[in-house]
Amino acid sequence: MLVVQKFGGTSVADPGRIARVAARIKGAVQDGHRVVVVVSAMGDTTDELLALAREVTRNPSPREIDMLMATGEQVSIALLTMALQAKDCDAISLTGAQAGITTDGIHTKGRIVDIDTARLRSELDRGRVVVVAGFQGVTPDGEITTLGRGGSDTTAVALAAALGAEVCEIYTDVDGVYTADPRLVPEARKLDVISHDEMLELASLGAVVLHPRAVELAKLYGVPLVVRSSFNDGPGTLIKEVGDLEKAAVVSGVAHDVNIAKISLFDVEDRPGIASRIFRELARSNINVDMIIQGAMRDGRNDIAFTVSRDDLSRALEAVHRIQGLVGAKGITFNDTLAKVSIVGAGMVSYPGVAATMFEGLAEAGINIAMISTSEIKVSCVISREEIERAVRALHMKFNLGEAPAGGPA
Amino acid sequence: MLVVQKFGGTSVADPGRIARVAARIKGAVQDGHRVVVVVSAMGDTTDELLALAREVTRNPSPREIDMLMATGEQVSIALLTMALQAKDCDAISLTGAQAGITTDGIHTKGRIVDIDTARLRSELDRGRVVVVAGFQGVTPDGEITTLGRGGSDTTAVALAAALGAEVCEIYTDVDGVYTADPRLVPEARKLDVISHDEMLELASLGAVVLHPRAVELAKLYGVPLVVRSSFNDGPGTLIKEVGDLEKAAVVSGVAHDVNIAKISLFDVEDRPGIASRIFRELARSNINVDMIIQGAMRDGRNDIAFTVSRDDLSRALEAVHRIQGLVGAKGITFNDTLAKVSIVGAGMVSYPGVAATMFEGLAEAGINIAMISTSEIKVSCVISREEIERAVRALHMKFNLGEAPAGGPA
Numbered sequence: 001m002l003v004v005q006k007f008g009g010t011s012v013a014d015p016g017r018i019a020r021v022a023a024r025i026k027g028a029v030q031d032g033h034r035v036v037v038v039v040s041a042m043g044d045t046t047d048e049l050l051a052l053a054r055e056v057t058r059n060p061s062p063r064e065i066d067m068l069m070a071t072g073e074q075v076s077i078a079l080l081t082m083a084l085q086a087k088d089c090d091a092i093s094l095t096g097a098q099a100g101i102t103t104d105g106i107h108t109k110g111r112i113v114d115i116d117t118a119r120l121r122s123e124l125d126r127g128r129v130v131v132v133a134g135f136q137g138v139t140p141d142g143e144i145t146t147l148g149r150g151g152s153d154t155t156a157v158a159l160a161a162a163l164g165a166e167v168c169e170i171y172t173d174v175d176g177v178y179t180a181d182p183r184l185v186p187e188a189r190k191l192d193v194i195s196h197d198e199m200l201e202l203a204s205l206g207a208v209v210l211h212p213r214a215v216e217l218a219k220l221y222g223v224p225l226v227v228r229s230s231f232n233d234g235p236g237t238l239i240k241e242v243g244d245l246e247k248a249a250v251v252s253g254v255a256h257d258v259n260i261a262k263i264s265l266f267d268v269e270d271r272p273g274i275a276s277r278i279f280r281e282l283a284r285s286n287i288n289v290d291m292i293i294q295g296a297m298r299d300g301r302n303d304i305a306f307t308v309s310r311d312d313l314s315r316a317l318e319a320v321h322r323i324q325g326l327v328g329a330k331g332i333t334f335n336d337t338l339a340k341v342s343i344v345g346a347g348m349v350s351y352p353g354v355a356a357t358m359f360e361g362l363a364e365a366g367i368n369i370a371m372i373s374t375s376e377i378k379v380s381c382v383i384s385r386e387e388i389e390r391a392v393r394a395l396h397m398k399f400n401l402g403e404a405p406a407g408g409p410a
Numbered sequence: 411m412l413v414v415q416k417f418g419g420t421s422v423a424d425p426g427r428i429a430r431v432a433a434r435i436k437g438a439v440q441d442g443h444r445v446v447v448v449v450s451a452m453g454d455t456t457d458e459l460l461a462l463a464r465e466v467t468r469n470p471s472p473r474e475i476d477m478l479m480a481t482g483e484q485v486s487i488a489l490l491t492m493a494l495q496a497k498d499c500d501a502i503s504l505t506g507a508q509a510g511i512t513t514d515g516i517h518t519k520g521r522i523v524d525i526d527t528a529r530l531r532s533e534l535d536r537g538r539v540v541v542v543a544g545f546q547g548v549t550p551d552g553e554i555t556t557l558g559r560g561g562s563d564t565t566a567v568a569l570a571a572a573l574g575a576e577v578c579e580i581y582t583d584v585d586g587v588y589t590a591d592p593r594l595v596p597e598a599r600k601l602d603v604i605s606h607d608e609m610l611e612l613a614s615l616g617a618v619v620l621h622p623r624a625v626e627l628a629k630l631y632g633v634p635l636v637v638r639s640s641f642n643d644g645p646g647t648l649i650k651e652v653g654d655l656e657k658a659a660v661v662s663g664v665a666h667d668v669n670i671a672k673i674s675l676f677d678v679e680d681r682p683g684i685a686s687r688i689f690r691e692l693a694r695s696n697i698n699v700d701m702i703i704q705g706a707m708r709d710g711r712n713d714i715a716f717t718v719s720r721d722d723l724s725r726a727l728e729a730v731h732r733i734q735g736l737v738g739a740k741g742i743t744f745n746d747t748l749a750k751v752s753i754v755g756a757g758m759v760s761y762p763g764v765a766a767t768m769f770e771g772l773a774e775a776g777i778n779i780a781m782i783s784t785s786e787i788k789v790s791c792v793i794s795r796e797e798i799e800r801a802v803r804a805l806h807m808k809f810n811l812g813e814a815p816a817g818g819p820a
Contacts, residue, residue: 049485
């Protein structure tokens with residue numbers, strides 16, 4: 001069986017942990033598996049490199065940031081490969097470029113466009129564990145690009161898809177995917193199985209065990225994912241395509257995200273093309289917009305509000321100010337004291353009233369709702385950030401998530 | 411004018427120093443020069459990475475060491491380029507691979523076999539300072555190789571040769587090349603000009619301002635070198651082809667090397683091919699042999715002694731023990747308490763008696779000579795290491811090196 005294993009920065013933070021990761025990989029080899037490993041930069045390396053760059057200049061160019069950042073994973077792959085070799089486990093390290101990972105040219109936010117697996121396959125055929133630098137690739141011109149947030153998860157899933165791996169295992173510092181954040185909700189329960197779609201919503205909603213880009217890619221290529229702890233042998237949570245019958249769990253979990261900000265444009269002109277101008281400009285700045293609300297029009301004028309990641313707030317404000325005149329907005333305001341709470345469940349679609357139960361739960365806890373957004377398998381509410389913990393606990397209880405579902409497979 | 415400037419690790423040890431190096435480079439650009447910069451890893455980075463590798467395993471594979479080491483220079487080029495950009499000086503960083511530097515495949519001791527200057531030239535034509543990672547290149551298969559000791563100097567000279575640069579400036583922490591080590595001989599004098607050959611002998615002999623590989627390459631391609639301080643604006647020492655008339659200085663300087671060890675093979679068989687077997691075996695282990703002495707044969711048996719770098723001693727001993735039986739040696743001994751003192755001068759060849767004056771100077775200081783080796787422009791003596799400082803001072807005085815030469819160009 002061909003397995004892709006991904007280890008995050010905390011799992012390889014020092015030589016001792018690297019040795020433990022190497023032992024785990026060797027175990028998989030001894031079980032008869034062929035193994036490709038994807039690894040992140042050690043511990044705080046990425047932050048340390050960024051701090052160094054900021055000491056040099058306040059505005060480092062994205063290309064040079066990529067040149068700098070890519071060294072973090074290169075150090076990890078070399079050390080992990082040495083640790084494997086020290087355990088008599090034949091292994092070789094490959095940079096993103098050497099692993100054939102081609103990216104588009106968007107520095108610090110690159111996307112994988114192709115993987116040439118020839119080198120990977122030939123090293124696997126020689127019986128070697130292949131240790132690949134996560135988070136990085138090169139353009140066809142040989143320019144080093146990093147993949148931005150969740151980059152190493154994305155590398156792992158992309159390699160699993162390109163190689164046709166049976167499973168992609170994401171090793172992290174938690175035991176798996178929970179019905180809510182266990183730090184907030186002590187009775188939160190680990191899920192054994194969850195669908196890609198549910199995981200995608202959970203990941204997008206701030207349950208950060210796995211980056212949504214990686215889940216999206218896994219769903220697109222049907223790659224089964226396992227999220228499990230690198231510190232114990234627990235089975236973790238399996239994320240896979242789940243059939244209709246298995247969609248018994250109406251609500252699988254409660255997710256929350258405190259990293260959001262809301263921007264409102266008042267009295268925007270009400271004519272075709274206005275929304276597209278606003279969101280095209282934001283896309284041009286590489287800003288992901290989450291929820292969008294367009295208020296009732298009155299006298300040919302509109303209010304438009306949307307949420308973005310708090311990290312993108314200042315750049316998003318710059319972008320909307322650039323097009324304020326073009327869309328005829330009378331005013332622009334923002335609010336960065338918000339949070340988002342969401343319920344997610346693949347079974348939701350066939351059970352009406354789930355959203356109503358959620359609003360009821362929040363109302364019972366005396367929590368006001370600022371924005372609402374829904375999809376087939378989730379309902380999200382934007383609320384005040386200081387009420388987020390109470391909201392998560394209230395909803396976990398309202399949907400009885402602490403108890404294993406009576407029916408269904410989980 | 412096209413200039414290649416090389417800055418060593420101490421010159422870029424922290425963000426403050428990186429800013430100062432950037433200011434100096436910008437000065438050269440404002441003087442109208444096109445500039446290619448070669449930079450080493452910051453401060454102690456290389457040692458820190460090696461220490462990390464040693465924590466992981468006592469026997470890291472050379473390929474993975476190269477993978478690890480190459481990150482050091484990659485960090486430096488990114489930060490220096492950011493510093494240049496912060497000073498509104500258009501610049502771009504290139505790894506060895508991106509700079510088109512092709513190496514043979516000998517890991518940790520690679521040699522540059524080709525430089526494809528297309529990318530370098532196109533970046534220069536766009537008016538950019540090009541900041542290249544020293545010490546590294548890639549094989550045609552894309553395998554990262556480091557160049558071993560003096561690698562960054564070698565990168566700088568090789569780029570200067572490939573680009574036809576007018577001069578290659580080596581910035582270091584000393585003001586230039588001296589008649590002897592100023593820490594040992596207070597009256598040592600900085601030389602304004604010296605020939606490649608003389609510098610080559612000095613570099614080989616332990617006057618470590620510049621690596622002999624770099625000087626050799628500069629001589630081969632006729633690249634003028636300047637060794638100067640990165641901490642002041644002194645003119646440094648110019649190393650260039652010197653015409654006959656200028657060879658007036660009989661002795662230019664006294665060099666010393668405390669990093670040598672001697673290995674002796676006793677009672678080796680006296681038949682053709684024996685020496686070749688010994689030194690082929692050492693070459694196979696990538697060990698440079700310096701002086702070789704073959705003793706007078708008696709009864710068809712020989713003694714062979716040679717010196718190597720002390721760092722290579724244990725590997726050299728392994729190599730000779732491997733072929734001890736083959737060459738019929740009765741015994742193998744070594745001595746690592748030795749040092750080498752040398753006088754160097756391009757004018758030496760036309761002044762007989764220079765070697766005799768040297769031996770006389772050592773005899774007057776009561777210093778015993780263990781081995782002697784000569785070339786057209788240098789005489790070297792192996793002596794006891796504890797006598798090396800006295801030897802250097804005695805010879806500096808014996809040849810009046812503290813005074814500027816009366817004739818000649820100085």
